[in-house]
Amino acid sequence: MSGYQLLSLRIGPLAPLGPRCVESGIRKKQVHEPLRLSALGFEGDMQGDRERHGGPEKAVHHYPFDHYSKWNDDLGGHQMLEEPGAFGENLSTVGITERSVAVGDVVSLGSAIVEVSQGRQPCWRLNERSGRKSMAHEVQSTGRTGWYYRVLQEGVVEPDAHLALIERKSSEWTLARIWRAFYVDTLNVEELRGIAAITSLADSWRSYAVRRLDSGKVEDWSRRLNGNPGR
Structure with a gap:
């Protein structure tokens, strides 16, 4: 990751999302002026669920625009794929993906310095955003997830x-x-020990590996991917 220019810098206010009208900041708009980046994210960027989104370990979300052509192929074209921002990303680039980015990569971004903390765990808000009930599951199963930085x-x-x-690092x-270790080869002991x-x-991701090693079981993803219709 060296010398990659931002394709789009984006933030989003809270707004009702989908049929449930849940408050969310996933609809992020491109900005054309410098933004202050603090330990909790970009100035003006909002999250509707502070317990599961945002915070020091997920201050900035980066999603490769490289994936958009594949999504267009998979979905047969979709209005939300016409420009960056479909996945609630703050940063959009071309040329770097999950295959070339590693946890602990320290990166300069403007006058800020950020560090890759974890991959993105897609949730049901992507289903609401896209109008596609399986969208979060598809993002997870393809590995086209994007990632987060701590500041x-x-x-x-x-x-x-x-x-x-x-x-x-x-x-x-x-x-x-x-x-792959989390979602494909889910009980590979050597990989889990390494993770x-x-x-x-991020501690929350390390804890997934520890719990699997202790229990020999994989956690249930259904609530995160599908949501709770009663909420």
């Missing part, structure tokens, strides 16, 4: 800022490799 140094990010790699642990030992991985 190591607050700063200002311009709409045409470049991302440049400063340090790689665990280059072997790409997001694609961790995705549990990645100190730069």
Whole structure:
């Protein structure tokens, strides 16, 4: 990850989403002026569910625009795929994906410095956003999830800022490799032990690996992917 220019810098206010009219900031709009980036995210960017979205380990969401052509093929075209922002991303780029990005990658972004903390776990809000009941499950099953950064140094990010790699702490642990361990080869003990030992991985993700090692079972994803119709 070196010298990749932002294709789009985006933030979103809270607004009712889908038939449930749940408050969400997933509809992010492109901005054309520099934004302040703090430990909790970009100024003006909102999350409807602070318990599961945002926070220090998920301050910035990055989604590769590279995936959009594949989604267009899969979905037969969709209005939300006409420009970046379909997946609630703050950052859109071309040229870097989950296969080339690793947990613990430290990156300069404008005058800020950020670190890859975890992959994105899609939730049912993507179903509401797309009008497609299986969208969150499809994002998870394809591995086209995007990822999050924690903020190591607050700063200002311009709409045409470049991302440049400063340090790689665990280059072997790409997001694609961790995705495979979590969602494909789900009880591979050696992979789970390795994931549990990645100190730069978000604690919540390390705990998934620890719990699987202890229980020998995979957690139930249905509520996250499908939501609770009663809410």
